[in-house]
Amino acid sequence: MSLKAFNEMREPSYRGNANMERVTLRIPKQQIEEVEQMVETGEFPNRSEAIRSAVREMINEQQDDRHESSSKHTWAKV
Template identity: 45%
Template sequence: MEPDTEKITIRIPQRHLRALDFLVEIDDFPSRSEAIRAAIRDLIYARLELVVDRMRKFEHAEQSLAAIRTYEEKYLKK
């Protein structure tokens, strides 16, 4: 285990715990802790990718709005 890890307590539904134990039992993971660490890692990477994608879309939208404003000022000024 990494030296910079921290022990936490969580509550999860029984059905999730049974599924987790099944994965450990079929040797997909060596322990509950390792399965939970893998799940958290995967969640973090997936969510970070989603957040970065949203930020890129937001930046693109801001650039598009700025271009529209420039166009309006240049060509549609009344």
């Protein structure tokens, strides 16, 4: 995703947002290096935004999977 596309779809600034919670996590060094590379190439403005984007994508995929699963059950009943 280009930085321009990211900036167009990203949520408002999170700095100082009372709805945000700080999370500490451990991930393999290779993965954080890949995230840092995405920041360096301009795909994301910083590591936090890259990780938030990955979490949003994971949540959207889960929601899509649930929707597809419930749709399949609906068709099976017909």
